Amino acid sequence: MKFDRINRRIFLKSSAIVGAGLATPTIFTSASRAQDFCNAPTGSTVTLGFNVPQTGPYAEEGADQLKAYQLAVKHLNGEGDGGMLNTFKGTALKGNGILGKKVEYVSGDTQTKSDAARASATRMIERDGAIMISGGSSSGVAVAVQSLCQDAGVIFMAGLTHSNDTTGKDKKRNGFRHFFNAYMSGVAIAPVIGEAYGKDRRAYHLTADYTWGWTQEESIKNATEALGWETVTAVRTPLGSADYSQYLTPVLNSGADVLILNHYGNDMVNSLRQAVQFGLRDQQANGKNFEIVVPLFSELMAQGAGEAIKGIYGTANWDWKLEDEGTKAFTKSFGEEYGTPPSQAAHTGYVQALLYAHACETAGTFNPKGVVEALEGLEFDGLGNGPTLYRADDHQCFKPVLVVQGKEDPADKFDLLQVVREVPAEEVTYDASMFGGELGPVNSAC
Amino acid sequence: MHASTPSRDLVYLAVFTLVVLTMPIWLEPIGAAYPNLMQRFAIYGIFAIGFNILFGMTGYLSFGHAAFLGVGSYAAVWSFKLLSMNVIPAVLFAVLVAGAFAAIIGYVSLKRSGIYFSILTLAFAQMSYNLAYSVFTPITNGETGLQLALQDPRVIDRALGIEARGIPSPGLFGVEMSGYSGFYLCAVLLILCFFLAMRIDRSPFGMVLKAIKSNQTRMGYTGFNTRPYTLTAFIISGMYAGLAGGLLAATDPLAGAERMQWTASGEVVLMTILGGAGTLVGPVIGAGVIKYFENIFSAFHEAKLHAAFAFLPDGLENVLVTITAPFVGEGWHLTLGVVFMLIVIFLPGGLMEGAQRIYGMFRRRPSAGQRAADKFQPAE
Numbered sequence: 170m171k172f173d174r175i176n177r178r179i180f181l182k183s184s185a186i187v188g189a190g191l192a193t194p195t196i197f198t199s200a201s202r203a204q205d206f207c208n209a210p211t212g213s214t215v216t217l218g219f220n221v222p223q224t225g226p227y228a229e230e231g232a233d234q235l236k237a238y239q240l241a242v243k244h245l246n247g248e249g250d251g252g253m254l255n256t257f258k259g260t261a262l263k264g265n266g267i268l269g270k271k272v273e274y275v276s277g278d279t280q281t282k283s284d285a286a287r288a289s290a291t292r293m294i295e296r297d298g299a300i301m302i303s304g305g306s307s308s309g310v311a312v313a314v315q316s317l318c319q320d321a322g323v324i325f326m327a328g329l330t331h332s333n334d335t336t337g338k339d340k341k342r343n344g345f346r347h348f349f350n351a352y353m354s355g356v357a358i359a360p361v362i363g364e365a366y367g368k369d370r371r372a373y374h375l376t377a378d379y380t381w382g383w384t385q386e387e388s389i390k391n392a393t394e395a396l397g398w399e400t401v402t403a404v405r406t407p408l409g410s411a412d413y414s415q416y417l418t419p420v421l422n423s424g425a426d427v428l429i430l431n432h433y434g435n436d437m438v439n440s441l442r443q444a445v446q447f448g449l450r451d452q453q454a455n456g457k458n459f460e461i462v463v464p465l466f467s468e469l470m471a472q473g474a475g476e477a478i479k480g481i482y483g484t485a486n487w488d489w490k491l492e493d494e495g496t497k498a499f500t501k502s503f504g505e506e507y508g509t510p511p512s513q514a515a516h517t518g519y520v521q522a523l524l525y526a527h528a529c530e531t532a533g534t535f536n537p538k539g540v541v542e543a544l545e546g547l548e549f550d551g552l553g554n555g556p557t558l559y560r561a562d563d564h565q566c567f568k569p570v571l572v573v574q575g576k577e578d579p580a581d582k583f584d585l586l587q588v589v590r591e592v593p594a595e596e597v598t599y600d601a602s603m604f605g606g607e608l609g610p611v612n613s614a615c
Numbered sequence: 616m617h618a619s620t621p622s623r624d625l626v627y628l629a630v631f632t633l634v635v636l637t638m639p640i641w642l643e644p645i646g647a648a649y650p651n652l653m654q655r656f657a658i659y660g661i662f663a664i665g666f667n668i669l670f671g672m673t674g675y676l677s678f679g680h681a682a683f684l685g686v687g688s689y690a691a692v693w694s695f696k697l698l699s700m701n702v703i704p705a706v707l708f709a710v711l712v713a714g715a716f717a718a719i720i721g722y723v724s725l726k727r728s729g730i731y732f733s734i735l736t737l738a739f740a741q742m743s744y745n746l747a748y749s750v751f752t753p754i755t756n757g758e759t760g761l762q763l764a765l766q767d768p769r770v771i772d773r774a775l776g777i778e779a780r781g782i783p784s785p786g787l788f789g790v791e792m793s794g795y796s797g798f799y800l801c802a803v804l805l806i807l808c809f810f811l812a813m814r815i816d817r818s819p820f821g822m823v824l825k826a827i828k829s830n831q832t833r834m835g836y837t838g839f840n841t842r843p844y845t846l847t848a849f850i851i852s853g854m855y856a857g858l859a860g861g862l863l864a865a866t867d868p869l870a871g872a873e874r875m876q877w878t879a880s881g882e883v884v885l886m887t888i889l890g891g892a893g894t895l896v897g898p899v900i901g902a903g904v905i906k907y908f909e910n911i912f913s914a915f916h917e918a919k920l921h922a923a924f925a926f927l928p929d930g931l932e933n934v935l936v937t938i939t940a941p942f943v944g945e946g947w948h949l950t951l952g953v954v955f956m957l958i959v960i961f962l963p964g965g966l967m968e969g970a971q972r973i974y975g976m977f978r979r980r981p982s983a984g985q986r987a988a989d990k991f992q993p994a995e
Contacts, residue, residue, distance in 0.1 A: 223913075223944065278913045278944070282873045283760045288651065291867070292910055295794075296649035309759045313869055316762060320784060320793070334759075378749050379758030407748055408758055607765055609782070615794075 206536045206613040207322035208298045215270040215535065217242070217522065218277070218299030220290050220314060221328065225281030226409045227306040227434040229469050230514040234306060234328055235276060236507055237515035241522035244502070245272045252502040253523060256495040256551040260523075261530040268529055275299060281306070281409070283313035290314050294321050300535050301326060303521050306434070306514060307408075308332030308381035315344035322612045324537050326521035329514040331433070331465055332381035333388065336565040337604025339380075342611040343537055345544055345564045347524065347557075348517045351385035352604075353597040354464045354484040355392035357570040361590055362482050363396040366427060366460050373425035374403035375416050375440060377432050385431045389464050393429075401425040406432070406440075413440040417447050426454035428461045437463055438473035445477040469512045471575060471585035478575035478585060485571045487516045487553055488588055495553040510583050520552045524559075537613040558594070562601035564608070567594045624813060631809055631896060635802050639795070645911075650794045651866070652910050656903045657801035658862045661808045663886045663898030665855020668812060670884070671893035672821060673848050674828035675725070678733045679740025680883050682720070683853040685747060685875030687713040687860025689754070692761045692870045699771035700783045702792055702800070706861040713857020714850050721849035725842060728831065740880050747872040760871035785865050797866040804862065805899070808855060813895055815851070824848055889958055891965030900966050908951045915943035 210216070219238040222231035243249045247264030254262055266272050275297040277289030293299040302318050303326040305311035311330035318325035319341040327335055327346040331354070336346050372393055376382040382405070390400050401423050406416055417440075420428055428449060432440045444450075444461055452459040466483040489500045489510040499519065503511040511519070524544065532539030545561035554568035572590040579585050634641075638656065642648040647656075666680050687709035694705040724735040747755040755761055763782050772783075785792045787800065815821045823844050826834055834841050864870055873879070882905060890901025920939055924932045942950045962968045 275914060276944075283758075283869060283871045284873055287867060287869065288655065288910060289914070291651035292649065292914065295651050296646065313760060313762070313871075316782075316869075317867070320782075339762075405749060407745075609765075 206538070207615040208294065208300045210270055210298075210300060210535055213270055214273045215267055216293075216297055216299045217272060217274045217525075218290065218293030218297065218302040218304075219274055219518075220277045220279055220286060220293065220302055220304035221518075222281040222306045222310070223278040225279075226436050227281050227329075229473070230306045230329055230434055230467070230512065231279070231304075233469060233512045234304065234514045234518040237503065237511060237519040238274065238276075238303065238522055240503060240506055241519045242272050242274050245522070245526050249506070250502050251498075253495050253499050253519070253552055256493075256498050257523060257527070258549065258551040260527050260549075262523070262526055267526045268533070268535065272526070279304065279307070279310050279314075281310060283309055286310040286314050287317050290317055291321070294318075294323055299323065301525050303518060303525070304328045305330040307379075308335055308384075309379045309408075311335050311346075312339045312380060315339065315341050319343045319609070319612055322537060322614045324525065324540055326525050328518045328521065330381070331385065333384035333604050334380045334606075336563045337384075338606040340563050340606045340608055342541060342564075342608040345521070345524075345559065347521050347559075347566045349484075349486050349568070349570055349597070350565065351381070351388040351464070352599060353570050354385065355388035356597050356599075357572050357590075357592040358389075358462070358464055358482060358484050359392035359396055361572045362393070362427075362460075362462055363398075365482065367457070368397040370398045370427045370457075370460075371401050371425045371455065372398050372427045372429050373401045373420050373423055374429045374431060375413070376403055376405050377408050377436055378405040379408055381433070382431045385464055386429075389429055389431070398427075406436075408436065410436065411439060413443045414447070416440075417444055417449070420444075420449065421452060421454070421459075424455070426457050426459055428459070430461065430463045431465075432463070433465055434470065435473070437466060437470050441474050441481070442477045466573070466586075467513045468510070468583065468586060469514070472582060479577050481575045482589070483573055485573050485586070486513045488513070488571055488573065488586060489516075490584070490586075490588070491553065491571075493551075493553060493555065495551045499553060516553060523552065524549070538611050541611045556594075560601060562608075563604075563606075565601075567598050569593050570597050619817060624817070627895075628806075628810060628813065632806050635806055636799075638798075638802070645907075647907055647911060650798045652906065653798045654801050654862075654866045655906045655910070657798065657805040658859045658866070659883075659886065659902035659906055660805050660899040661801075661862070662856055662859035662883055663890070663902040664805075664808050664812050664895075665852045665859070666883045667887050667892060667895075667898040668815060668824075668855065669848050669852035670887055671898070672816070672824040672828060673845055675728065675845060675849070676733045676884070677724075677736040677849075677852070677880075678877070678884065679720070679736035679738070679743075679880050680852070680856050681875050681877070681879035682740040682743040683713040683717055683856035684860040684863070684879065685743065685870070685872065686716045687857030688864045688870035688874055689747070689761060689860075690857070691861040691864035692763070692868055693754075695763060695769075695785055695864070695868055696767040697770060699769060700777075700785050701771075702785050702787050702861075702865040704771075705785065705865055706858060709861025709864070710854045710857045713860065714854040717850045717853020717857075718846070721846050721853070725845050725849060737877060737880070740875060741877055744872055744875040744877070747875055755870070755872060758872065760869050763868050785868055792865050793867075801862050801866065804858065808858070809895065809899070816895060820844070820847075885955060887965075889955060889965055891967030894965070894967040897965050897967040904954075904966070905951065908947050908954075912943050912947035912950055 221235045222228050244252045244254050246266055275293050279286035290302050301324045305328035308330040311327045315325045325344040331351055333350050333352050374386050376386040386403050430440050449459050463481055463483045471478045500510055528540045528543035529535055532543040544559050547559040550556045557566050557568040559566055570592045571588050573586040574589050576585055576587050638653050639648050670676055690712035691705040691709040694708040698704050720739045724732055790796045827841050886901035886905050887898045891897025920936045924935045
């Protein structure tokens with residue numbers, strides 16, 4: 170193609186068009202610069218973004234979490250029975266929204282992929298004007314979205330994420346996590362399995378191959394080796410595998426007598442069921458019964474795993490059968506709304522939404538600077554875990570950790586786990602600098 | 616089909632430029648006018664144009680193009696980490712690395728054609744994905760994805776004395792690459808890529824590629840060595856994908872292995888077929904449609920549907936919400952599948968064929984003689 174037809178007139182015309190096209194974005198940018206912080210709510214409503222996996226290996230946890238967020242929005246707006254708003258001690262929340270503004274929400278699908286999760290979170294921030302993003306259910310996703318929120322200048326209230334990195338190596342000033350982490354699981358579960366299975370065990374790890382799996386493997390290794398256990402080997406499995414037989418076959422001949430499954434969600438359901446079908450638990454190794462440990466599991470996964478879960482030890486952040494007022498209130502309103510007891514994923518999401526609202530209310534502003542200040546070092550009670558501290562140094566919550574075991578004779582399909590031990594917060598507290606990382610400055614600019 | 620002439624092409628390019636640059640205006644009513652999604656429209660448009668150079672022109676169906684996209688992303692993020700936060704070296708590096716990678720994979724895969732070629736590329740892409748996912752974890756950071764860190768070397772930036780507070784974001788000489796500036800960079804590159812594809816399409820080289828598509832065996836019998844041409848097309852196409860990957864990393868500095876997954880490779884095939892394989896602008900439209908579905912439809916939830924149908928009486932509203940709910944939110948794949956099926960069945964030439972049919976309805980019907988001439992064109 171030769172541009173021999175471009176004369177002065179065509180040139181002028183086309184440059185005018187291109188110029189006009191290039192000038193258009195200024196209308197949009199000038200409007201967004203008028204705010205003093207990103208997505209400052211101007212009308213009578215405030216928008217929160219709930220970013221959960223609706224597809225992929227953690228879809229089930231995500232669906233339950235989304236239900237809890239919807240419930241939290243209802244309660245914040247004064248609809249329904251108020252749930253944990255009534256048991257949240259000393260809160261300024263009155264059920265009239267946040268700072269008098271009605272709470273609205275947008276939701277998105279993370280697909281359990283960092284890329285998709287970031288695209289979805291960006292949409293919530295840029296298009297829907299979300300002032301806070303919450304969600305997760307995979308640590309890889311949570312870490313990725315947390316750094317996005319830091320850059321975008323909004324608050325990230327992590328949902329279910331259990332990797333040490335979320336509030337360790339990859340911690341950010343704008344990000345907060347209520348859920349416990351792999352280190353706490355290790356410290357909590359080690360004495361219990363040490364007592365149950367003895368001090369001279371040989372462990373074989375199967376680990377989900379991403380940040381959460383890596384840190385959990387490391388934490389459990391450290392905790393069990395301190396007991397006197399030996400680690401035979403640790404094999405990494407890709408996230409979202411359906412068939413674990415190729416990983417399970419070598420376990421028996423490896424000289425190990427305990428299998429530790431660092432899997433979560435559907436992955437754990439699949440690997441545990443296959444391990445049990447494989448007959449691992451009926452085997453003898455080194456003159457002892459072969460045992461399986463799943464360091465992190467939840468009610469939803471127990472339902473998925475069915476019979477296989479009986480007698481298996483693990484840890485949990487929260488359980489609906491706890492006896493405190495907050496748990497009772499939450500379980501009641503969740504049950505009335507959806508007909509099932511809430512999972513720990515639902516609980517942490519619900520609590521995070523309430524804590525964010527509480528922080529805005531006490532700070533008197535939606536500005537992330539004020540919200541971060543209000544959340545740092547916040548001590549609260551009545552949200553199902555007893556007295557809890559949001560540590561200022563790494564934005565991690567410290568509260569008791571539950572060691573649970575699959576029930577041998579469950580009363581119904583929701584009563585699958587029993588709490589074996591409640592490990593007090595002091596025992597699982599660690600030095601904030603242990604995992605490295607830097608919070609950096611708070612960001613509130615778009 | 617009407618013949619392309621230089622002046623027609625110029626108008627085509629001008630219209631394309633105008634449409635791309637005014638996206639923030641005309642996408643506003645359908646809720647897609649926010650920078651991140653428009654960046655994706657432009658980036659995946661580049662990806663699809665590049666894919667079309669291979670698939671649309673030579674007929675070689677690659678099922679592994681996402682590998683080049685992923686490689687480009689990793690290359691760009693490494694450039695941010697090691698060299699500078701400027702996007703120019705990052706994008707150049709991404710294109711070069713993806714091109715080199717395409718040369719290797721292309722050299723092996725192009726030894727076969729047809730289904731065997733598709734399977735070979737698929738295998739290579741899946742291999743790259745698994746390598747990125749576990750074996751090359753030190754380079755790719757596995758499932759977590761490669762991210763920037765405070766203590767990255769950034770040699771050039773440090774040498775020039777540029778220090779940022781916190782983690783710096785990619786930029787073009789001080790202009791940050793998030794938001795509208797990022798979109799305009801991608802848009803300008805999309806237009807350049809479109810122009811380049813148009814030039815390739817109209818060139819003798821493009822003619823050879825189309826000849827390969829129509830009958831490669833005959834090309835061989837006439838003494839024409841097609842290998843260098845297909846390999847060149849493959850590399851160009853890989854470089855387009857690398858550019859797209861580099862831009863993805865420039866607008867959002869994170870590279871994850873899932874960009875290389877076979878579903879991502881399949882997506883670009885869908886984009887091209889949906890829009891119209893072999894046409895210049897079709898793949899861009901296809902990319903836009905798929906990204907729109909992925910980002911907008913997946914965000915609908917029942918409360919929004921209730922709001923949308925609120926004007927109807929309660930009973931009817933609930934019925935409509937129940938019917939439509941499975942097709943939005945997590946069910947967006949379902950809607951996309953239905954749309955794709957309808958298009959492939961009724962418009963095998965993709966959306967571009969639809970556009971042409973509509974255009975044809977409004978145009979003066981061609982004379983009978985003209986139609987006969989069209990009809991009796993010799994095959995091949």
